[in-house]
Amino acid sequence: MVSATHASQRAPLTVPAARGGCPFDPPPAYEQARQERALARVRLWDGSPCWMATRHADIRAVLRDRRFSADATRPGFPFLSAGRQALTLDRPTFIRMDDPEHARLRRMLTADFMIRKVAALRPAVRALADDLLDRMTARPERTADLVADFALPLPSVVICLLLGVPYSEHAFFQRCGSTMLRTDATPEEVRTAQSQLLEFLAGLAAAKRSAPDDGIISRLVAQNELDDDDIASMGRLLLVAGHETTANMTSLSVLALLRDPQAAARLREAARQDAAGDGTALDTAVEELLRYLTVVQSGLARIAVEDVEVGGALVRAGEGVLCMLGAGNRDQDAFPDGGRLDLQRPDARRHVAFGFGVHQCLGQPLARLELRVALPAVLDRLPDLRLAVPFEDLRFRHEMAVYGVHELPVAW
Template sequence: MTTTPTTPVLPLPARHSGGCPFDPPPPYSEAAATGPVTRAKLPDGDLCWMVTGFAEVRTVLSDRRFSADIRHPAFPLLVAGAREELITDNPDFLRLDDPEHARQRRMVTGEFLVKRVEALRPEIQRIVDEALDRMTAGRTTADLVTDFALPVPSLVICLLLGVPYEDHDRFQSLSRTMLNRESTVEQLREAQEGVLGYLRDLTARKRAQPEDDVLSRLAARDDLTPEDVAAMGVLLLVAGHETTANMISLSTALLLEHPEQIPGLADPATLPGAVEELLRLLTIVHTGLPRVALEDVELGGVTVRAGEGVMAMLSTANRDEAVFGGAGHRATDELDLYRDARRQLAFGFGVHQCLGQPLARAELQIALETLFRRLPGLRPAGEREFRTESFIYGMRSLPVTW
C-alpha cells in the first residue's frame, strides 16, 4: 500500500541559512525526518521526488528503472531555463545509461584502478610536499584554499590528463561558472563552450604529438571524435579538481574544530577509515544526484510514476542513524574518525558511482596526513568563507596560521 506525503513541497535547491556550515541545508534534514521520500519543486516549477533515506537512495542509484540520461525530457534540472545549454549532443558518460555509459566508461576505467593509483602515491606525496613548501616559505599564515587545497588536486589531475598546469586559472574559472547555481544561461553557455573548446584544441594537439597521459590515449582512439574526447575530458578535469579541493579544505576546517581527533590521521591503520568518515559527514554534493523514473516504482512507501524526476540526496543518506549510528559512536551529524563509514555514499552508488574515487581517497589521505604532521600547530587565523552557491559545496577561503 502506498501513501502520499502530506509535508509541504520543498523548493530545490535549498540554501544554507544558519545552522552548522558542515551540515546539509536544514530543509533537507527536516525533510528526511518526515520520511525517506518527499515531494520537492524544481526551479522551473516542475515537481520531483526528493529521496533522503540511505536504502532508498541506494535503490535509485542502482535500479535500472531509474535513468541517468540527461537527454530524457523529464530529467530533473536544478537550473531554470537552461535545458538546451545543459543537454548537449555529447553528454559525459555519467549522464548516459548503459550500454553507451559502460562503453565510454571502460575507456578510462584502467586509468583510475586502485593498483594504478597506488603506484601514483609517491608522485602525489611529492606534489603535496612541494605545495606545503611553497605555502610555508618565509611566512606563518596562508589561505589554505588557494595555497594548498586547490593546487594539490589541480596539479594531480593535470598530470594524469596531460593538461598544462599553466592553464589552471582558465579552466578553474570556467568550471566554477559551470558549477555555480546562480550563473545565467548565457554564462553557462559561454563557460561550457570555453572548456569544451579548450579541450578540443588540446585533443587535436595530443593526436599530433601524443604523450603518456589520459587525453593522448583517448585522442588516439578511432572510435572517439574530438567532441567525444572533449566531453570526457570536461568530466575528468572539472570533477578531478573541484571535488577533492573542497574536501581538503572542508576536512581541514572541521578537524581544526576537533583537534582531539586529529591523531586519528597519524596512524596508517586508522587513516583510511578517518577519510571515509570525513567523506560521509562532509558529503559535498548537497543538491543530490538527479534521475528520472522509466516505469512505476514503489519507493519508501510512495509510488514514483514513470516520467517523474528524482533527486537522490547523498548528504542525508550518509547521516542515516540506522546505518551509521549505534552504541559506542557519536550521533551521525557529529565527527567520529573511528566510526565504520565504509558504506558511505559520497561517491554515489551503482554503475555510475565516481570513477575517480580511488584517486580522491589517495589524495585526501596523503594531503591531510601530511598537512597535520608537518604543521602540528595549525590553527584558524581569521574569518573563513564557504561557497554556498555551487553545486559542489566547499570553501572560498580558510585563513590559517602555524
C-alpha cells in the first residue's frame, strides 16, 4: 500500500485502465485506488478530470443518491470514450435520464420483467438451451465456439421473442450492438450503428400498427404514449442490454468453471438440488458468478448536481463520478476474501453487478433465469467439456463496455 501523500503526488490514472495478469480480476489500478482512498481523481480519454469510486459502500452511496444525475446531456458528464459520447447524446434512452422522466418510461416495462412474469418463460428458455446444445453436439467434429453457438443466441432469441423482433435479423442487430459497445469505436461508427438500429426498430414499430403481435414493441405502439422513434429508442436499449450482457456472463462463467473444477462440481450439485426442488444453492452460485465476473466493466457514470460528500471526499456540483462495479464487487470490506470464487458465499447477492438505486438493471430477473438455465444445461450435457485452445490464446473483450471473451472454442 502507498501512503496517502505519495498517492496524491502521482499523475492521475487514465481510465479505463488495463487489466493485469488474471483476466477475471478488475484492473490492478482500481484495486490499488480502492485500498488507498475513498474516491480517486482520474482522467478520461479526452484528458478531462473525473472521480472514480471503487469501494462497495461508496458505489452504492453514489448510485442511490438523487444528487448524482445519470442525465448525459448535463455539461461535464463523464463519458468513457468519444464513441460513448456520440451514443448517448444522439438519442438518450431512460438509462441516461433522471426521474420523473426515467421513472415514467421505465414503468412502461416493469410488468414485462417482473419475477413472476419472467419465471413463466423458464420452459421456453430451457427448451431453447436444449435445442442449441442438440445442434452443437450433433456435429461430428465435437468442437464449437460456445459464444456463437450457445451463449449469444440464447439471450438473443429470448429478447427477440419478448420484443417481437425477428431473430432472422440477428447478424444485423448483433453487429450494431457490438459496435455501440466498443470503447474504441469512432463517433461516426457508433452513430451509424445506432441510427441503422433505430431505423430498423422504428420501421418495425410502424409495421406493427397494422400487424400487431404480443411483443413489447407492439404493446408500446398500441398504448399510444410514445412515437415510433421513442419506441425504437427503448427497443434498442432492451435489445442491446438484453443480449450482450447475459451472453458474456454465460460464456465467461463457463470459462471460469472450466478453470476451477471444484466450482464446476459445486454448480453441478446446486443444479441437482434445484431439479429436486431446492433452488437456493443455485441462486447463490449464480449471484457469486455475477459478483466475481462483473461483466459491465466500464464504470457507471454519474454527475453531481450539487456538492456531495462521499466517503470523506467532496464532489462538487458539475463533477463526474465513475462507479467501477468490478472493483466494488471485490471490496474485502463487503466480501471477505473477495478475490476468490466461492459459489457458496452467503452474501454474494449484495453485489453491484446489476448496478444500484433507481437505474438498477430492469432485466435482472431475466438475466438470472437465463443463467440458471444455461449454466447447468452446459455442464449437464457436456460433462467432459474442455477448452479447445490454450487459455493464453483466448481473446478477452478488453475494448468493450461489456467484458467477456470474443470466442470460446471448446471441445468435448
